[in-house]
């Protein structure tokens with residue numbers, strides 16, 4: 001006998017305390033169809049994933065095509081095909097696009113692609129549906145497409161995980177016809193199924209129950225097992241009216257070894273000393289009942305073994321009456337050393353072009369992605385650029401002027417002229433004055449005492465009361481400092497008018513007039529009008545760029561994980577670098593276009609010109625984008641669902657907005673938080689943006705920020721690439 005194509009030896013896999021597969025042994029030879037049966041959760045898919053090299057075994061060994069699943073997984077992948085349990089092809093891609101994608105992933109050149117595509121289309125009968133999006137295919141056709149994709153590279157071994165689940169009997173039969181055809185061509189198949197009729201068609205069957213392989217052998221041999229056919233019993237099929245009603249009564253009879261419902265009939269295992277007619281008589285259904293002796297079916301085998309499982313345990317492979325494992329079918333042609341279309345060498349870059357093309361098709365097919373990447377950033381820049389204004393002006397102010405003379409009116413004018421206060425009205429009573437403050441209508445209340453003008457005129461100090469609503473601390477501080485400054489200025493003016501006439505004025509100007517001794521002259525650089533949009537909009541560019549790239553990248557990967565297509569990709573020879581770059585580059589490109597658009601909005605809508613070098617800004621923006629894409633990738637390695645991805649992305653976005661210096665000055669933060677800001681990539685990029693855009697900073701000015709961003713980017717990228725394994729998590 002030749003070497004087995006699949007060789008499983010004491011294979012086990014645990015997930016924490018749960019043992020999903022326990023000490024499983026079996027062999028599959030070339031050209032056979034090996035059926036792995038068992039109830040839900042018994043460990044079938046886990047076995048397949050270990051054999052595909054995408055899930056490391058906890059213990060034991062397994063080889064496929066003579067290659068070790070632990071160490072040679074990447075050599076196994078080009079030679080096997082996999083049809084996973086759920087439909088895991090790209091729904092928005094057409095039949096042809098799906099096929100071409102997998103062909104490219106497996107490294108088929110143009111000629112091989114056309115040839116193989118023709119062959120699998122003919123085999124699966126999909127030729128008429130080439131342009132149909134996969135999403136719109138019916139269940140049976142989807143399964144055919146999945147089969148076609150798994151065969152495009154002409155694999156030697158095909159793993160099919162419940163390929164016929166949820167499809168109608170005719171489609172099931174067609175699919176099985178295809179499997180027989182493949183088996184006839186020498187392809188080795190491992191199929192999991194719940195259907196007994198499918199099990200009957202397999203050349204060999206293994207029954208797995210509660211993670212253990214209970215029995216293994218050819219269907220006909222299994223039906224002869226002594227456990228299934230005790231020497232002192234016979235098996236009958238009883239046809240009785242309302243069989244379900246009699247089942248419990250039958251099982252209570254001492255001579256009945258087993259009774260199971262089979263559709264409209266009951267399968268009865270009866271002591272051979274008793275006749276079925278006796279039993280029927282006991283049930284009182286002799287008139288309309290029929291009984292005939294039948295051989296055990298596969299279902300009988302599995303029902304019996306399952307019910308005996310705690311006693312029987314796993315069938316000992318060394319037992320004398322053990323059923324031999326799958327033998328090599330005589331008719332199968334020998335496997336050629338190298339299949340004609342087998343692609344050449346697979347490198348870490350393999351599949352880059354295929355993934356790139358696919359991602360661009362996804363982006364093109366999903367207008368929401370383009371909307372999110374190109375239109376939303378523009379809207380956000382405009383809305384936030386206008387909305388975030390730190391200059392506090394027009395604070396609603398109410399005046400209770402108990403004096404009313406010219407001096408008091410001049411004082412109110414001076415207040416309004418600062419532009420910080422907006423007069424919303426004069427009140428005439430203390431009650432209305434208090435009410436306008438307590439209702440929140442006015443944030444500032446000015447009470448001018450009745451003797452204000454008298455005191456000024458008499459040269460006495462006049463008091464003025466200004467009430468400020470402290471609930472908004474920023475508004476309150478502005479109102480307070482403006483009011484105090486105004487009082488000081490007015491006092492100095494009055495004092496200087498009097499000081500001018502004195503012999504000894506504090507100081508005199510060039511014209512000999514009395515003035516203040518020190519004249520402080522300030523000049524605003526870079527933003528002379530102190531326009532807050534000049535400060536915020538460049539920072540906004542950074543925040544929006546991160547938002548777009550982080551969310552879309554993490555979603556692009558997590559969505560594939562949720563759909564099952566990532567598992568499908570892991571099974572192909574696509575290189576890790578090829579897969580990563582293929583996923584990231586399209587989003588980097590669209591992110592770059594988004595950056596250019598947002599910069600254009602900054603210049604055109606907000607009039608913020610770029611004073612420094614635009615090429616330098618773009619180059620450093622790309623550095624930041626690498627970092628942001630890396631963060632997206634990191635999120636995708638942490639999140640299993642799209643919801644989790646959103647949550648992780650927010651965890652990253654919030655500090656980027658609040659602690660990066662975008663809104664609040666970092667220098668004002670407490671020391672521990674200030675130190676944390678150095679771990680946020682956006683901190684560096686916002687400094688770079690403000691430097692280049694507002695101050696015209698050159699590379700030398702920016703070296704510390706560029707260094708910080710480079711270090712952050714390298715750490716994020718290394719972490720995410722290390723975490724992004726081409727296999728399933730534990």
Ligand SMILES: Nc1ncnc2c1ncn2[C@@H]1O[C@H](COP(=O)(O)OP(=O)(O)OP(=O)(O)O)[C@@H](O)[C@H]1O
Nearest residue numbers: 015020038039040041042043044045046047729730
């Ligand atoms: N990644 C995982 N983490 C934790 N538990 C897992 C994981 N994968 C599988 N399991 C558990 O291992 C057991 C076997 O699962 P498996 O998918 O292999 O069963 P199955 O026989 O293929 O079932 P079904 O027919 O329903 O697909 C189940 O209890 C399942 O919950």
